[in-house]
Amino acid sequence: MKVLKWGSPKIVEMFERESKTLRLLSHPCIPKSTMDDFFTVTPNKFPLTLRCLVMDKIEGENLQEWIELNGQISQSLALDWLQQLVEILDLIHHTEIFHRDIKPANIILQPDGRLALVDFGGARRITDTYLAKVSASGGTSTRPGNYEVTAVVSTCYTPLEQINGKAIPQSDFYALGRTLVRLITGTSLISLSTDQKTGKLIWRDKAQQIDKPLADFIDELMAPLPAQRPQTTELILQRLEKLPQQIKNYRLATSKVFKYSKYTLIVLGIIGGIFLSLPLVANYLVAQGRKLEAANNTQQAQKFFNLALKISPQSNRTISSFYFERGARNSNTLKAAKRYYELAIKYNNQDVDAYSNLAYVCEKLNQDDCVIKNYENSFKLKPDSWEARYGLALFYDNRGMYDLAQKQYQLAIQMSREAIPAINNLSRLKILDKKYNSAIALAQEGLKETDNVKLKSSLYKNLGWAKLELKRYAEAKADLEKSTKLDARTDAYCLLAQAQEALNEINDARLTWEICLIAESNQQEVQEWRLQILKRLLGEFVPPPSP
Known part of the structure; x- marks a missing residue:
């Protein structure tokens, strides 16, 4: 306590x-x-x-104490601990929270070898209000206008934007990278030097056991600017999956056997150069075009790419993949992402994923015609893609075009047994359409097909909601309690409060209504339920009219 x-x-x-x-x-x-x-x-x-x-x-020893007794950790243990911490952060960030104080002292090594993250006193919700405060703060932790943003600072682990009161989710990644450096060097960060030109920490000479691919990734986590760091926990987890193979490739490339093989290949390359010259020239032109595009010189880059296509038409896929990757990396800058996806399609109009991604970006830009056009192009190339059908259904759902959304959800379900998100969303729309038995059947079908905790929680919520509308209150309560135990969903708490009231469990209902009112949610149904309960509460205190 x-x-x-x-x-x-x-x-x-x-x-x-x-x-x-x-x-x-x-x-x-x-x-x-x-x-x-x-x-x-x-x-x-x-x-x-x-x-x-x-x-x-949490039983165990914090890593600040552990490292002082045990010294630097191995590369394999660093990868294991990094994976564990990012998986914990993935849940935290998906709950729209970021920690703001990751450091060895706040990480516990439990007796079973698992890491635990503690001390959430500095955590913040990722809300529009918070982002407004950060935007207004002007880089300080003092009061700017009508807002005040409190800075949480741990020396050597806190990034500059957080010191200035502008912490964002990517600030956690900086602190995570710094924590890794402390563990793999066994050295206090305050004793490490900083490159005066780049602002990067100089640490690799004290962690000889760490191969270059992992060292590069740690430096990326600690990049001085948030935009230079990975943008989401999903991207970090994807990178972690590839790191072991990248490390193996690096070790092979730096081995003596590989060096001798490289010289042999050079000789063979000279002999076969006459036959391979055109593709090599095309590859060179593509490489130069990529460099120019990376320097934001798009006009010159296009000239190199077009010349490469004249020499070797097969270069189109390489160029398209390059633009697709740039679109994915710029997903937070919507206009730039749209331009890159359009260029990816220009060079390879058979790329299904490029059409789907472009449609998603257009939805964020509120360009509805662009959304529908690109999903339709995707369907022409891959008619059985349930993911694309689901993406179009979500677009219609978010626009309140429920009939069109239901049609696309049904098509997605027909195409694949993996389309559980479509089953879940269609169940919700059936409830809004007052087709409660159909909603129950869909939710039960989805529960049989998935082990995903968040999806199961949402399906149990729909099941309880439909039964609540049918006045099957005890069954509704049981399903909604299962939903809240699996995942702390605000909408499930709002529905559970209604079921408890119907069962005359007034004290339990009051506590559950409180969670419904204070928890974060942008769902339209939740706002309506909150408005209803607030009107009721206010009604209790309205004085009777004067005689």
């Missing part, structure tokens, strides 16, 4: 925030805490209020 003895508003805010954050997170390597675990005590004869927070005790 943590006990707060200080009355500073900022410290109280962080203490209460930790309680709210732990309630939203459900992971075996994150301390658990419930609403009842936060309470206040006022001791007799003392004019102060003590705030208390109870949470699971």
